[in-house]
Amino acid sequence: MAGVIVFDGVCALCSRWVRFLLRFDRQQRYRFAAMQGTHGRSLLQAHGLDPDDPLSFLLLEDGRAWTDTDAIVRVLVGLGGPWRLAAVLRAVPRRLRDPAYRVLARNRYRWFGRHDRCHLPDAGQVGRFLD
Template sequence: MSNEADHPVIVFDGVCVLCSRWVDFILRHDREGRFRLAAMQGQRGRELLVTHGLSPDDPASFLLVDGVQGYSDTDAIARVLRQLGGVWRWAAALLRVIPRALRDPAHRWIARHRYRMFGRRDQCRLPEPAQAWRFLD
Protein backbone atom coordinates (compact mmCIF):
# COMPACT_ATOMS: atom_id res chain seq x y z
CA MET A 1 0.00 0.00 0.00
CA SER A 2 1.28 3.48 -0.84
CA ASN A 3 2.04 6.37 1.46
CA GLU A 4 -0.52 9.15 2.12
CA ALA A 5 1.94 11.70 0.67
CA ASP A 6 1.72 9.90 -2.69
CA HIS A 7 -1.97 10.76 -3.07
CA PRO A 8 -4.03 13.94 -2.98
CA VAL A 9 -6.30 14.09 0.07
CA ILE A 10 -9.86 15.40 0.00
CA VAL A 11 -11.08 16.68 3.37
CA PHE A 12 -14.85 16.42 3.69
CA ASP A 13 -17.57 16.94 6.28
CA GLY A 14 -18.49 13.42 7.36
CA VAL A 15 -21.95 14.34 8.65
CA CYS A 16 -23.01 16.48 5.68
CA VAL A 17 -25.30 14.67 3.23
CA LEU A 18 -24.06 16.76 0.27
CA CYS A 19 -20.44 16.06 1.22
CA SER A 20 -21.18 12.35 1.52
CA ARG A 21 -22.64 12.41 -1.98
CA TRP A 22 -19.44 14.10 -3.19
CA VAL A 23 -17.44 11.28 -1.56
CA ASP A 24 -19.66 8.71 -3.28
CA PHE A 25 -19.03 10.51 -6.59
CA ILE A 26 -15.25 10.39 -6.01
CA LEU A 27 -15.33 6.71 -5.11
CA ARG A 28 -17.40 5.90 -8.20
CA HIS A 29 -15.34 7.92 -10.70
CA ASP A 30 -11.82 7.66 -9.26
CA ARG A 31 -11.35 4.10 -10.45
CA GLU A 32 -7.56 4.30 -10.17
CA GLY A 33 -7.69 5.25 -6.49
CA ARG A 34 -5.77 8.53 -6.84
CA PHE A 35 -7.53 10.29 -3.97
CA ARG A 36 -7.57 9.62 -0.24
CA LEU A 37 -10.44 10.90 1.89
CA ALA A 38 -10.33 12.41 5.37
CA ALA A 39 -13.39 13.44 7.35
CA MET A 40 -12.98 16.81 9.04
CA GLN A 41 -14.25 15.15 12.21
CA GLY A 42 -11.21 12.83 12.25
CA GLN A 43 -7.75 13.66 13.54
CA ARG A 44 -6.07 13.78 10.12
CA GLY A 45 -8.84 15.85 8.54
CA ARG A 46 -8.70 18.38 11.38
CA GLU A 47 -4.90 18.58 11.12
CA LEU A 48 -5.06 19.26 7.39
CA LEU A 49 -7.71 21.97 7.79
CA VAL A 50 -5.67 23.76 10.48
CA THR A 51 -2.45 23.43 8.48
CA HIS A 52 -4.12 25.11 5.51
CA GLY A 53 -5.75 27.92 7.48
CA LEU A 54 -9.31 26.59 7.64
CA SER A 55 -11.42 26.16 10.75
CA PRO A 56 -11.96 22.49 11.59
CA ASP A 57 -15.05 23.45 13.59
CA ASP A 58 -16.83 25.44 10.89
CA PRO A 59 -15.21 25.00 7.48
CA ALA A 60 -17.01 26.97 4.80
CA SER A 61 -14.75 25.58 2.16
CA PHE A 62 -13.71 22.41 0.39
CA LEU A 63 -10.07 21.36 0.85
CA LEU A 64 -7.85 19.36 -1.47
CA VAL A 65 -4.28 18.75 -0.31
CA ASP A 66 -1.90 17.70 -3.07
CA GLY A 67 1.61 17.21 -1.73
CA VAL A 68 2.20 20.20 0.54
CA GLN A 69 -0.09 22.51 -1.45
CA GLY A 70 -3.67 23.07 -0.33
CA TYR A 71 -6.46 24.16 -2.65
CA SER A 72 -9.86 25.33 -1.51
CA ASP A 73 -13.24 26.32 -2.83
CA THR A 74 -13.92 25.87 -6.54
CA ASP A 75 -10.23 25.65 -7.47
CA ALA A 76 -10.11 22.45 -5.40
CA ILE A 77 -13.25 21.10 -7.05
CA ALA A 78 -11.88 21.88 -10.53
CA ARG A 79 -8.56 20.15 -9.71
CA VAL A 80 -10.37 17.02 -8.54
CA LEU A 81 -12.57 16.95 -11.65
CA ARG A 82 -9.57 17.47 -13.93
CA GLN A 83 -7.69 14.58 -12.30
CA LEU A 84 -10.69 12.28 -12.75
CA GLY A 85 -10.20 12.71 -16.50
CA GLY A 86 -12.65 12.00 -19.30
CA VAL A 87 -15.78 14.13 -19.37
CA TRP A 88 -14.92 15.46 -15.90
CA ARG A 89 -11.87 17.22 -17.36
CA TRP A 90 -14.28 19.19 -19.55
CA ALA A 91 -16.48 19.97 -16.55
CA ALA A 92 -13.42 21.37 -14.77
CA ALA A 93 -12.62 23.56 -17.76
CA LEU A 94 -16.20 24.87 -17.85
CA LEU A 95 -16.07 25.63 -14.12
CA ARG A 96 -12.88 27.65 -14.60
CA VAL A 97 -14.56 29.76 -17.30
CA ILE A 98 -16.70 31.31 -14.56
CA PRO A 99 -14.70 34.06 -12.81
CA ARG A 100 -13.48 33.03 -9.36
CA ALA A 101 -15.05 36.20 -7.93
CA LEU A 102 -18.46 34.69 -8.78
CA ARG A 103 -17.93 30.96 -8.28
CA ASP A 104 -16.15 31.01 -4.90
CA PRO A 105 -18.75 33.16 -3.08
CA ALA A 106 -21.52 30.93 -4.50
CA HIS A 107 -19.66 27.84 -3.29
CA ARG A 108 -19.13 29.33 0.20
CA TRP A 109 -22.81 30.26 0.44
CA ILE A 110 -23.79 26.66 -0.33
CA ALA A 111 -21.17 25.43 2.18
CA ARG A 112 -22.58 27.67 4.93
CA HIS A 113 -26.12 26.45 4.27
CA ARG A 114 -25.34 22.80 3.42
CA TYR A 115 -27.08 21.28 6.44
CA ARG A 116 -30.28 23.23 5.92
CA MET A 117 -30.34 22.56 2.16
CA PHE A 118 -29.17 18.93 2.03
CA GLY A 119 -29.39 17.56 5.55
CA ARG A 120 -27.10 16.32 8.26
CA ARG A 121 -26.39 12.80 9.50
CA ASP A 122 -26.30 11.93 13.19
CA GLN A 123 -22.86 10.36 12.84
CA CYS A 124 -19.90 10.52 10.52
CA ARG A 125 -20.09 8.66 7.22
CA LEU A 126 -18.41 5.27 7.45
CA PRO A 127 -16.72 3.69 4.43
CA GLU A 128 -17.76 0.40 2.92
CA PRO A 129 -15.23 -2.30 3.93
CA ALA A 130 -13.99 -2.67 0.34
CA GLN A 131 -13.23 1.07 0.19
CA ALA A 132 -11.86 1.60 3.70
CA TRP A 133 -8.27 1.76 2.39
CA ARG A 134 -9.15 5.08 0.68
CA PHE A 135 -10.06 6.76 4.00
CA LEU A 136 -7.60 8.24 6.49
CA ASP A 137 -8.23 7.86 10.27
Protein backbone atom coordinates in the same frame (compact mmCIF):
# COMPACT_ATOMS: atom_id res chain seq x y z
CA MET B 1 1.04 10.10 -4.54
CA ALA B 2 -2.70 10.37 -3.93
CA GLY B 3 -4.36 13.67 -3.22
CA VAL B 4 -6.23 14.11 0.05
CA ILE B 5 -9.72 15.56 0.20
CA VAL B 6 -10.92 16.89 3.54
CA PHE B 7 -14.70 16.73 3.73
CA ASP B 8 -17.50 17.26 6.24
CA GLY B 9 -18.36 13.71 7.28
CA VAL B 10 -21.79 14.54 8.70
CA CYS B 11 -22.97 16.65 5.76
CA ALA B 12 -25.32 14.65 3.51
CA LEU B 13 -24.19 16.53 0.38
CA CYS B 14 -20.52 16.06 1.25
CA SER B 15 -21.04 12.34 1.86
CA ARG B 16 -22.71 12.05 -1.56
CA TRP B 17 -19.73 13.87 -3.08
CA VAL B 18 -17.36 11.31 -1.51
CA ARG B 19 -19.48 8.40 -2.75
CA PHE B 20 -19.47 9.97 -6.23
CA LEU B 21 -15.68 10.22 -6.13
CA LEU B 22 -15.30 6.65 -4.89
CA ARG B 23 -17.37 5.52 -7.85
CA PHE B 24 -15.67 7.57 -10.57
CA ASP B 25 -12.08 7.79 -9.29
CA ARG B 26 -11.09 4.52 -10.94
CA GLN B 27 -7.37 5.25 -10.59
CA GLN B 28 -7.82 5.83 -6.84
CA ARG B 29 -6.19 9.21 -7.17
CA TYR B 30 -7.86 10.60 -4.03
CA ARG B 31 -7.94 9.67 -0.37
CA PHE B 32 -10.37 11.13 2.15
CA ALA B 33 -10.24 12.64 5.62
CA ALA B 34 -13.39 13.66 7.46
CA MET B 35 -12.95 17.01 9.17
CA GLN B 36 -14.40 15.43 12.31
CA GLY B 37 -11.43 13.04 12.48
CA THR B 38 -7.92 13.65 13.76
CA HIS B 39 -6.31 13.85 10.31
CA GLY B 40 -8.97 16.04 8.74
CA ARG B 41 -9.01 18.44 11.64
CA SER B 42 -5.23 18.82 11.70
CA LEU B 43 -5.08 19.31 7.91
CA LEU B 44 -7.69 22.08 8.07
CA GLN B 45 -5.81 23.81 10.91
CA ALA B 46 -2.46 23.47 9.12
CA HIS B 47 -3.93 25.32 6.13
CA GLY B 48 -5.54 28.13 8.11
CA LEU B 49 -9.10 26.78 8.03
CA ASP B 50 -11.29 26.58 11.12
CA PRO B 51 -12.27 22.93 11.65
CA ASP B 52 -15.17 24.01 13.89
CA ASP B 53 -16.69 26.29 11.25
CA PRO B 54 -15.53 24.96 7.89
CA LEU B 55 -16.90 26.77 4.89
CA SER B 56 -14.14 25.53 2.67
CA PHE B 57 -13.44 22.43 0.65
CA LEU B 58 -9.77 21.42 0.96
CA LEU B 59 -7.72 19.41 -1.51
CA LEU B 60 -4.07 18.62 -0.86
CA GLU B 61 -2.20 17.40 -3.91
CA ASP B 62 1.34 17.61 -5.27
CA GLY B 63 2.52 19.47 -2.17
CA ARG B 64 -0.07 22.24 -2.61
CA ALA B 65 -3.43 23.11 -1.13
CA TRP B 66 -6.52 24.14 -3.08
CA THR B 67 -9.80 25.34 -1.60
CA ASP B 68 -13.35 26.02 -2.68
CA THR B 69 -14.15 25.93 -6.39
CA ASP B 70 -10.50 25.67 -7.44
CA ALA B 71 -10.32 22.42 -5.47
CA ILE B 72 -13.61 21.08 -6.83
CA VAL B 73 -12.67 21.78 -10.45
CA ARG B 74 -9.21 20.26 -9.93
CA VAL B 75 -10.75 17.08 -8.49
CA LEU B 76 -13.25 16.74 -11.34
CA VAL B 77 -10.59 17.32 -13.99
CA GLY B 78 -8.37 14.80 -12.17
CA LEU B 79 -11.00 12.10 -12.66
CA GLY B 80 -10.24 12.20 -16.36
CA GLY B 81 -12.59 11.19 -19.14
CA PRO B 82 -15.62 13.42 -19.63
CA TRP B 83 -15.08 14.96 -16.19
CA ARG B 84 -12.16 16.93 -17.67
CA LEU B 85 -14.79 19.19 -19.26
CA ALA B 86 -15.23 20.76 -15.82
CA ALA B 87 -12.10 22.75 -16.67
CA VAL B 88 -14.37 25.21 -18.51
CA LEU B 89 -15.55 26.38 -15.08
CA ARG B 90 -12.16 28.06 -14.69
CA ALA B 91 -13.38 30.59 -17.27
CA VAL B 92 -15.77 31.92 -14.62
CA PRO B 93 -13.78 34.27 -12.37
CA ARG B 94 -13.07 32.93 -8.90
CA ARG B 95 -14.60 36.09 -7.40
CA LEU B 96 -17.93 34.83 -8.78
CA ARG B 97 -17.46 31.09 -8.25
CA ASP B 98 -16.28 31.11 -4.64
CA PRO B 99 -19.08 33.29 -3.18
CA ALA B 100 -21.63 30.97 -4.80
CA TYR B 101 -19.81 28.00 -3.25
CA ARG B 102 -19.83 29.71 0.18
CA VAL B 103 -23.62 30.19 0.01
CA LEU B 104 -23.92 26.45 -0.64
CA ALA B 105 -21.45 25.65 2.18
CA ARG B 106 -23.28 27.84 4.71
CA ASN B 107 -26.63 26.25 3.88
CA ARG B 108 -25.55 22.65 3.25
CA TYR B 109 -27.18 21.19 6.38
CA ARG B 110 -30.45 23.05 5.85
CA TRP B 111 -30.71 22.25 2.15
CA PHE B 112 -29.31 18.71 2.03
CA GLY B 113 -29.44 17.39 5.59
CA ARG B 114 -27.03 16.13 8.17
CA HIS B 115 -26.08 12.63 9.36
CA ASP B 116 -25.60 11.64 12.98
CA ARG B 117 -22.16 10.25 12.21
CA CYS B 118 -19.53 10.25 9.47
CA HIS B 119 -19.87 8.15 6.33
CA LEU B 120 -18.48 4.68 6.95
CA PRO B 121 -16.67 3.17 3.97
CA ASP B 122 -17.22 -0.43 2.99
CA ALA B 123 -14.40 -2.95 3.47
CA GLY B 124 -13.03 -2.39 -0.04
CA GLN B 125 -12.79 1.37 0.44
CA VAL B 126 -11.44 1.58 3.98
CA GLY B 127 -7.84 2.07 2.80
CA ARG B 128 -8.82 5.31 1.06
CA PHE B 129 -9.85 6.98 4.32
CA LEU B 130 -7.32 8.48 6.72
CA ASP B 131 -9.44 8.19 9.88
